[in-house]
Amino acid sequence: MFGYVLKRLLIMVLMIVLVSTMIFFLFRVMPGDPTAFLVDPSITPEARAQMLSRYGLDKGLWDQYLIFMKDLARLEFGSSYFYNRPVLQIIGEKLPATLILMFSAMALAYLIGVLFGAWMAWRRGSRLETGGIVFVLFFRSAPTFWVGLMAIILFSAGLGWFPAQGMRTVGTPSGSFAQMFLNWDFLHHLILPSIVAALYFMATPLLVMRNSMLEVLSEDYVEMAHAKGIKPRKVLFRHAARNALLPVVTSGALFIGSAIGGQVLIEVVFSWPGLGREIVTAVTRRDYPLAQACFIIISTTVMVMNLVADLLYAALDPRISYKALKG
Amino acid sequence: MMEKVSRVKRNVNTQSVFHQFLKNIRRDKLAMVGVILLVFFVFVAIFANSLAPHGARDRHYNEARKIRRLEPPSLAHPFGTTDVGRDIFSQVILGTKTALTVGVLAAILVTAVGSVVGIVAGYYGGVVDVIIMRVVDFFYAIPFIPFVIVLAAVTKPSMWNIILAVSMLSWRTVARLVRSQVLSISKRPYIKAGRVAGASDLRLMFKYILPNVVPLILLEMAFMVNWAITAEASIAFLGFGDPNVPSWGQILHIASSTGNARVAWWWVLAPGMAIVLLLMSIFFVARALEEVVDPRLRRR
Amino acid sequence: MTLLEAKNISIEYKTEAGVLRAVEDVSFSLAVGESLGLVGESGCGKTTLAKSIIRLLAKNGRISQGQMLFKGQDLVKLSDEEIRKLRLKEIAMVSQSAMNALNPVYTVGDQLIEGICAHTTLSRKAAHARAVEVFKMVGLEEKRLRSYPHQMSGGMKQRAIIAMALTLDPALIIADEPTTALDVVVQDQILQQIIQLKKAINGSMILITHDISVVSETCETIIVMYGGKIMEQAPTKVFFKQQVHPYSLGLNNAFPSITEIGEQLISIPGAPPNLLEQQAGCRFQARCPFADDTCRKEQPPLAPVGEGHLSACHYNYKADYFRQESKKPQTWQAVARRIEAEGIQKGGA
Numbered sequence: 001m002f003g004y005v006l007k008r009l010l011i012m013v014l015m016i017v018l019v020s021t022m023i024f025f026l027f028r029v030m031p032g033d034p035t036a037f038l039v040d041p042s043i044t045p046e047a048r049a050q051m052l053s054r055y056g057l058d059k060g061l062w063d064q065y066l067i068f069m070k071d072l073a074r075l076e077f078g079s080s081y082f083y084n085r086p087v088l089q090i091i092g093e094k095l096p097a098t099l100i101l102m103f104s105a106m107a108l109a110y111l112i113g114v115l116f117g118a119w120m121a122w123r124r125g126s127r128l129e130t131g132g133i134v135f136v137l138f139f140r141s142a143p144t145f146w147v148g149l150m151a152i153i154l155f156s157a158g159l160g161w162f163p164a165q166g167m168r169t170v171g172t173p174s175g176s177f178a179q180m181f182l183n184w185d186f187l188h189h190l191i192l193p194s195i196v197a198a199l200y201f202m203a204t205p206l207l208v209m210r211n212s213m214l215e216v217l218s219e220d221y222v223e224m225a226h227a228k229g230i231k232p233r234k235v236l237f238r239h240a241a242r243n244a245l246l247p248v249v250t251s252g253a254l255f256i257g258s259a260i261g262g263q264v265l266i267e268v269v270f271s272w273p274g275l276g277r278e279i280v281t282a283v284t285r286r287d288y289p290l291a292q293a294c295f296i297i298i299s300t301t302v303m304v305m306n307l308v309a310d311l312l313y314a315a316l317d318p319r320i321s322y323k324a325l326k327g
Numbered sequence: 328m329m330e331k332v333s334r335v336k337r338n339v340n341t342q343s344v345f346h347q348f349l350k351n352i353r354r355d356k357l358a359m360v361g362v363i364l365l366v367f368f369v370f371v372a373i374f375a376n377s378l379a380p381h382g383a384r385d386r387h388y389n390e391a392r393k394i395r396r397l398e399p400p401s402l403a404h405p406f407g408t409t410d411v412g413r414d415i416f417s418q419v420i421l422g423t424k425t426a427l428t429v430g431v432l433a434a435i436l437v438t439a440v441g442s443v444v445g446i447v448a449g450y451y452g453g454v455v456d457v458i459i460m461r462v463v464d465f466f467y468a469i470p471f472i473p474f475v476i477v478l479a480a481v482t483k484p485s486m487w488n489i490i491l492a493v494s495m496l497s498w499r500t501v502a503r504l505v506r507s508q509v510l511s512i513s514k515r516p517y518i519k520a521g522r523v524a525g526a527s528d529l530r531l532m533f534k535y536i537l538p539n540v541v542p543l544i545l546l547e548m549a550f551m552v553n554w555a556i557t558a559e560a561s562i563a564f565l566g567f568g569d570p571n572v573p574s575w576g577q578i579l580h581i582a583s584s585t586g587n588a589r590v591a592w593w594w595v596l597a598p599g600m601a602i603v604l605l606l607m608s609i610f611f612v613a614r615a616l617e618e619v620v621d622p623r624l625r626r627r
Numbered sequence: 628m629t630l631l632e633a634k635n636i637s638i639e640y641k642t643e644a645g646v647l648r649a650v651e652d653v654s655f656s657l658a659v660g661e662s663l664g665l666v667g668e669s670g671c672g673k674t675t676l677a678k679s680i681i682r683l684l685a686k687n688g689r690i691s692q693g694q695m696l697f698k699g700q701d702l703v704k705l706s707d708e709e710i711r712k713l714r715l716k717e718i719a720m721v722s723q724s725a726m727n728a729l730n731p732v733y734t735v736g737d738q739l740i741e742g743i744c745a746h747t748t749l750s751r752k753a754a755h756a757r758a759v760e761v762f763k764m765v766g767l768e769e770k771r772l773r774s775y776p777h778q779m780s781g782g783m784k785q786r787a788i789i790a791m792a793l794t795l796d797p798a799l800i801i802a803d804e805p806t807t808a809l810d811v812v813v814q815d816q817i818l819q820q821i822i823q824l825k826k827a828i829n830g831s832m833i834l835i836t837h838d839i840s841v842v843s844e845t846c847e848t849i850i851v852m853y854g855g856k857i858m859e860q861a862p863t864k865v866f867f868k869q870q871v872h873p874y875s876l877g878l879n880n881a882f883p884s885i886t887e888i889g890e891q892l893i894s895i896p897g898a899p900p901n902l903l904e905q906q907a908g909c910r911f912q913a914r915c916p917f918a919d920d921t922c923r924k925e926q927p928p929l930a931p932v933g934e935g936h937l938s939a940c941h942y943n944y945k946a947d948y949f950r951q952e953s954k955k956p957q958t959w960q961a962v963a964r965r966i967e968a969e970g971i972q973k974g975g976a
Contacts, residue, residue, distance in 0.1 A: 015464070015465065015468040018465055026481060130356075130357065138603060141605075141606030142602070143557050143560050143561060144561075145564050145579070146560075149579070149595045149599070150595060150599065152589055220722065221728055221731075223722070223728075224720075225730070226683060227681065227714060227719075227720040228714060229711050229713070229716065229745055229746060230741065230742070230745050231745070232707075232711075242730075242732060243730065261473070262472075264472045264476070280476060280565055280566075286480070292477075295473050295474070295477050298470055299470055302470050
C-alpha cells in the first residue's frame, strides 16, 4: 500500500513539473513582447534592467527555464503588477475561499447526487424516474453561470433571501480565520453559490450512481440478499448502494478536473473572492505573474484531489487493496 | 451462401445498431421530443439570417425617438431589448447558427483526433499504449477553463481560436473511452483470426475494429457537441469570446458586465433557455443511442 | 403431513413483446421431510416456479393464478412484508452460481450473521456462534467466517451458501442448480454434503436441476417439466425403472448409463417452444416422435398411470411401446427430419 502511494506521489510531482513547463513555454512562445509577462512595463528603466537580469531575459531560453523552475521549487512566484505585493501572499488569501466553496458544493452534490441516483435506479421505469431524468438533464444542460445568474435574479434580487455578491457583507472585520469564516454572515453568503455549484456538480455522481446501481441491482448477490429476507431498504443501502458507490468514487476523480471550470464561473457570477475569479481578473488586467501562478496552483489542487480520490477508492474496495498488498 | 453470411456478419453490427437506435427513439417519448427539438434548432440555424426580424446590432427607437432601453418582452420584441435598444429575439436566433457551428465543428475535430489516438493505443498495446496513455494523462492534468483563460491571454479572441482551444483538451476523454473499448474488442477471436490470416494492421484497425467502436464514438460525439457549446458559452461569458460573432454566451456576457443581469430577467432567461433546450434535445437523442451501446441500460 | 401444496399455479411475465406464460396450471404437493426434484431444460419454468414460492420473481413477473399453500397458508395472498419474514426462517434458498451470490465487499461471516439477525433477536455474538455451528455442519473451518468471497474456492463458496440456508432451521430448502457451476469432483462432494444434511435435519427440499442423475441420488419424488407444464411426476425409484412420458424417455437417452458402455447418446432434436405464443395441444408435440393430430389440438391432462405416478400424454397406455421405440436412434432422427421440413415450410433458409 505504501509503495502504491509513493508511486502516485512521484507521478503527481512529475505532472506538476510538466504543466508548469507548458505554462512557461505558452507565455514565452507567443507573439508580442515577452518581457511583458514578467516585468511590469510601467517601471523605471533601471528597475527594468534589474528585473530583466533577474529573470534571465537577457540570456537564452534554457537559462530562463532553469530560473523559472528554481523559483517554482521555492514557491517564488514574483510580484503582482496590480496589487504590488508578492503573488504568493495574494494566493494565500484567495485559496481558502475557493476551497471552502468547492468542498461545500462537492459535499452537497455528492450527497444529493448519490442518494437521488440510487433512488432513481430503484424506481426504474416509473414516471418519477422519467421526471428525475428530465430534472437531471436540465441542470446538466444549463450552463452553470446561467443558473447562477437566474438564482440571483430569483432569490437575491427577487425574493431577497440571499446576498448576491461576495463572501461577507461590506465593512465586516476580516482579521483571523475564525473572524472571516466562522460566522453566520459568511454562511449566509455561502449558501446560494454552493447550491448553484452543487447543482452543476451533481449530474455526474447522480448519473454514474444510477447506472452503477442498475448494474448492481441485477447482480446475484442482491437477489440473494432478498432471498435471505433482508428488508428491501436495507438491501438497497447495505448491498446495492455500497457496491454501486465504487465507480462513483473513481468517476469523481476524473470529474474533479472539469469541476474547477465550473468553480471559476461561479466565483465570477457571485463575485466570490477566490482563485477562480482571480485568474480571470488577472488575465483581463494582464497581470501575468499572478495569472501564471494561479494556473499552477489550481492545477496542483486538482492533482492532489485526484490522488486523494484514487487512494479512497483503493481503501474502499477490498479487492484492490488485497492486490496492492500482494504487491 | 456462406460468403453472404460472413459479409453480413461484419456489417450487421452497424446496421442493427442503427435499427435499434431508431426503434429506441420511437419507443422513448423523451427521445422523440429530442428529435423534434433538434430538427427545429437545425432549421432555425440554417435559416437564421432570414428568420431574424432585425440585425443583432440594430438599435430600436420608439415613437418619441427615444431608444428602447431595457424593455421587457412585448409583441414587437418577444424577448425584450438590451440596454442600448437591441432586439434580443434576433440576437438569440442568430446565435443558434454560432452554437451549432461551433458545437459540430469542435465535436468532429475532437472525436476524430480522440478516436484515432484511442484506436492506435488500444490496438497496439504494449509500449505504444503506455506512451500514448501517459500523454493523455498529462492532458488530463490540465484544468480546462483555467487553461482556456490563459490561452485567451496570449491569443486574439476569434471563433477559430475558440474552437481550437476547446478541442485541444477535450479529445482526451474520447481517447480514453475509445481505447478501453478497443482493448476489449482486440481480444476477440476474429481479430486474432484476421492477424493470422495476414491482414495488415491498418486494415484490422479500420475495417474490423472501427465498425464496432462507431456506436460509442457517435455517442461521445453527441456529448462533445454539448460540451463544446457549453464551453464556448462559458468562454464568451467570461469576456474572452469573439465580440464580432453573435453567440448566446456573448449576450449573457454583455447582460452581466453592464450590470443589468439582476434586473433584466428577460435578457438572461432567453439565451440561457436556448442553450438548455438545445443541449437537452441532444441528450435525449443520445440516450436512445446509449441504450444500444450499453445493453445493461436497456429496459425490460 | 403436507408442508407445501401448489394448486393450479400459473406464472406470467409482462414483456414488451407480450405476455410470457412461464408456468401454466402446475399442481404438486410436498410432505414434511420429503425431497422433490424438479427437472427440465433451461426455460421450462422450473426455476420460475421455485422462486415464485418466496416471491423472488422479477418486477414484471407474478403468479397470475392458483394457490400456494405453505403450512396451510396461501402464500400468494400474503403481503410482501409477510413473505419477507418467511424467507430464510421457514423457506431458505440455495442459489445457482454461488460464485456471485456472495457480496464481494463483506466477509462471508458477516453475510451469514446478517441473515440470522434479520429474523431473530439474537445478539451478534449468539449469531456468530450459530454461524460457526452451521459451518461445521458443511465442513468449513471457523476461520473461514472472516474470509472475503474472493479468497475462497468455488466449492467452499457453495458450502457457505448451503450453510447460510441452514442457519435458521427452515422447514423447506429450495436448492436451485446447486452443483451446476462446479467441476465434477466438487460436484460430487457437494452432492454428498446435501445427502448428509438431508438426513441430519428434518426439513423438506426442492432440488432444481437439469441433471437427472443428481435427482436420482437425492430425491424421493421427481417432477419433469417442459414448456411451463408438468410432463411427468413419479416417485424416483419408479421413474428410473419405468418412465412413461415421451419427453422423459428422450431425456433418459441423453444421459450415459454406467451399465451400457459404448451406447450412442441420442439427444432430442429441436428447441423448446416460444412461451409468448399461445399453444393449443401438447407442449412437447413438435419434438415428440409419437405425436399425432390429437396431440396438436388438445392438451393432454395429467393423468395417473400408477401409485403416485402421473403423466401428461394422450397415449399413456402405449408407454411400453414408446419405451422400446425411443431407444432406437431412427425414431429421433425422424423427428429431426420432420422439424427441418417444417422449418423450410414456414419460410426461408
